[in-house]
Amino acid sequence: MTMLVIRPALPADVPQIGQLIRELATYEREPAKAVATDEDLLRDGFGPQPRYFCLIAEWDGAAAGFAFYFHNYSTWLGRWGLFLEDLFVRPAFRGRGIGKALLVELARIAVREGCGRINWHVLEWNTPALQFYESLGARALRDWVIMRLDGEAIERLAGGRVDSPHG
Numbered sequence: 680m681t682m683l684v685i686r687p688a689l690p691a692d693v694p695q696i697g698q699l700i701r702e703l704a705t706y707e708r709e710p711a712k713a714v715a716t717d718e719d720l721l722r723d724g725f726g727p728q729p730r731y732f733c734l735i736a737e738w739d740g741a742a743a744g745f746a747f748y749f750h751n752y753s754t755w756l757g758r759w760g761l762f763l764e765d766l767f768v769r770p771a772f773r774g775r776g777i778g779k780a781l782l783v784e785l786a787r788i789a790v791r792e793g794c795g796r797i798n799w800h801v802l803e804w805n806t807p808a809l810q811f812y813e814s815l816g817a818r819a820l821r822d823w824v825i826m827r828l829d830g831e832a833i834e835r836l837a838g839g840r841v842d843s844p845h846g
Contacts, residue, residue: 683777685784688733688745690725693717695742696733703767707802734784736768736777744768746781751798758795761785766799782815800825 688696697717704713723730736744747765752758763785768777789797801808801819809819828836835841 682739683743683775683780684737685780686735686737688724688735690721692733692735692742693720693724695735696720696724696745696747699742699745699767699769700747700765702769703765706767706770731764734781736772736781738772738775738777742769743772743775744777744781746785748785750794753795756795758793760794760796760798761789761792763797763799778811779815 694717697715697720700715701710701713704710724733731747731749733748734746735742736746744767745765746763748761748763750759751762753760766778766781768781785797788794801812813819
């Protein structure tokens, strides 16, 4: 009998988490951008103040996928929430309810911790994911634009150097 287990990640899972992240980056057409090391993941997820949490999905003992999340806070709700950074099920394991099981467990964590919401991003071209999430009751917030500062832009802003006509 095939068995699915959803469990919290352990420090020993870090190499597998890194591999799943790289597989997700390849799926999302950005393999070179996944540069997190095992040392990064171990330090930030399993130290005295974890910066992230991770659920591992195992199918008959094999790593089938993961959900990588952290806490955020809603000023409007006055409650904290969860931000799902990554949800990934390896292609060979898709269609078995693993993605749904990961989200069910994440929802249970949110309820147990009194979270007001769960947010995540989906690439516009990923129609199967969008349809899957909507089938679970999620809704796309089409009025919002995701903004990002990274790399050199953070350094410039931190130094008070703004190269924008709007600054």
